[in-house]
Amino acid sequence: MMKKCDILLKNGTLLTPELEIKEGISVAISGGRIAEVREEKVLDGQYDAKETIDASGKLIMPGLVDSHVHACQYMLRGKLADEYPMVWTRILVPFESTLNEQDSYLSGQLTYLQQIKSGITTCNESGGNHMHMVVKAAEESGIRANIARSTMDQGAFIPDSWRETAEEAIERTEELYKNCNNLGNGRIKIWFAMRQVMSCSPKLLRMIGEKASEYNTGIHAHLCEHRDEVSYCLQNYRKRPVEVLYDYGILGKNFLGAHNVVLTDADIELLAKCDAKLCHCPRANLGNHGVPRTPTILHAGLSIGIGSDGASGCNMDFFEELRILRFALQAVLGLPIFDPTIIPIKALLKMLIKGGARAALMEKEIGEISAGMRADVILLDIEQPHIMPNSNLINVLVEGVRASDVTDSIIDGRLIMRNREVLTMDEKKIIADGKQRMKEIFARAGI
Numbered sequence: 132m133m134k135k136c137d138i139l140l141k142n143g144t145l146l147t148p149e150l151e152i153k154e155g156i157s158v159a160i161s162g163g164r165i166a167e168v169r170e171e172k173v174l175d176g177q178y179d180a181k182e183t184i185d186a187s188g189k190l191i192m193p194g195l196v197d198s199h200v201h202a203c204q205y206m207l208r209g210k211l212a213d214e215y216p217m218v219w220t221r222i223l224v225p226f227e228s229t230l231n232e233q234d235s236y237l238s239g240q241l242t243y244l245q246q247i248k249s250g251i252t253t254c255n256e257s258g259g260n261h262m263h264m265v266v267k268a269a270e271e272s273g274i275r276a277n278i279a280r281s282t283m284d285q286g287a288f289i290p291d292s293w294r295e296t297a298e299e300a301i302e303r304t305e306e307l308y309k310n311c312n313n314l315g316n317g318r319i320k321i322w323f324a325m326r327q328v329m330s331c332s333p334k335l336l337r338m339i340g341e342k343a344s345e346y347n348t349g350i351h352a353h354l355c356e357h358r359d360e361v362s363y364c365l366q367n368y369r370k371r372p373v374e375v376l377y378d379y380g381i382l383g384k385n386f387l388g389a390h391n392v393v394l395t396d397a398d399i400e401l402l403a404k405c406d407a408k409l410c411h412c413p414r415a416n417l418g419n420h421g422v423p424r425t426p427t428i429l430h431a432g433l434s435i436g437i438g439s440d441g442a443s444g445c446n447m448d449f450f451e452e453l454r455i456l457r458f459a460l461q462a463v464l465g466l467p468i469f470d471p472t473i474i475p476i477k478a479l480l481k482m483l484i485k486g487g488a489r490a491a492l493m494e495k496e497i498g499e500i501s502a503g504m505r506a507d508v509i510l511l512d513i514e515q516p517h518i519m520p521n522s523n524l525i526n527v528l529v530e531g532v533r534a535s536d537v538t539d540s541i542i543d544g545r546l547i548m549r550n551r552e553v554l555t556m557d558e559k560k561i562i563a564d565g566k567q568r569m570k571e572i573f574a575r576a577g578i
């Protein structure tokens with residue numbers, strides 16, 4: 132008797148959970164989960180599928196996680212290059228604080244459109260204002276998203292329209308949680324956010340830690356991104372940022388810290404002890420803050436995901452992010468000690484896939500193509516001159532593959548992109564709306 136399934140991917144090349152390549156594999160998807168992963172010759176003729184996709188010439192791999200993104204900065208694309216400091220006070224704050232509900236909705240649509248076309252199936256949003264509208268865009272797009280609301284109750288450069296008390300900041304996140312958590316068949320989760328330690332009072336820090344435990348949800352923060360942050364903590368707390376967060380009850384297994392460039396050995400040890408989750412944003416880090424101590428962090432047993440830090444200075448190509456990180460680590464850490472394998476290809480891929488799943492607090496649900504896991508799956512066209520022929524496809528995934536090689540995307544068992552056409556969104560309209568609205572926002576923000 133034929134078994135039923137929603138989607139059958141037939142006869143593709145599989146990236147296995149062990150990060151190896153297996154050819155001639157078919158994958159059955161049913162009820163939002165991966166039902167069976169077997170050789171095509173075994174599965175052939177066994178399934179009555181609602182939708183069958185010929186995966187020959189395609190790589191079947193887990194959907195990618197953008198571990199740290201700012202949807203609300205999307206329409207700053209092209210605006211930040213070659214600018215002198217302080218970009219935060221001169222551009223980011225006037226821009227972000229002028230965004231209204233519709234701007235935020237469109238920023239979300241633009242972000243998720245680009246993410247889906249880049250193979251991203253889950254993202255961790257670090258937060259802005261009007262996040263219920265960003266949630267609406269995420270829910271409609273079909274992407275999986277952990278969305279936070281940016282919270283700040285102190286800091287010299289914050290405009291009055293942004294400033295809120297610790298109680299207000301928490302109340303507004305709780306409201307977002309109550310209205311939006313688990314929307315989209317559970318794809319949307321609401322997290323708490325600590326924008327960064329400099330813009331949160333001790334009281335707010337403590338409340339974020341307590342509330343995230345109470346709601347059993349994540350905390351998204353910028354952590355040890357730059358030297359000013361460390362200097363601020365040393366001056367004000369006589370401790371480094373990681374110790375400060377530990378003291379206020381924020382560090383734990385539900386904590387995600389983005390960037391992590393300026394970490395000491397003791398910081399790394401404490402983060403590992405707390406089972407905190409980390410992510411690097413290679414391009415953003417290199418341009419502004421330097422090269423992270425990735426090998427030491429991994430050696431301590433911590434996981435690292437990869438984040439875009441938003442689209443304002445990045446094309447959201449996560450294969451390229453891996454290449455950039457690899458070259459940076461080789462040049463800065465590897466060469467001086469003559470270690471050409473300072474960061475092996477598989478370690479980079481593991482960061483992107485498993486590190487991403489951990490950064491999304493979903494390591495048991497996503498990040499591998501095997502039976503029982505959630506069906507977040509992408510297909511890549513590997514029959515192209517920049518990929519084939521090769522003697523090691525795993526290496527070429529980092530050395531040569533591009534985001535635009537992703538042809539199809541399945542999220543939560545639902546086909547969201549087919550042959551590079553996003554089925555849930557009107558791409559032409561969203562881009563046209565973005566072009567128009569971008570000008571209006573700049574005029575309003577006076578930048």
Ligand SMILES: [Zn+2]
Binds near residue numbers: 201257389440
């Ligand atoms: Zn960021």
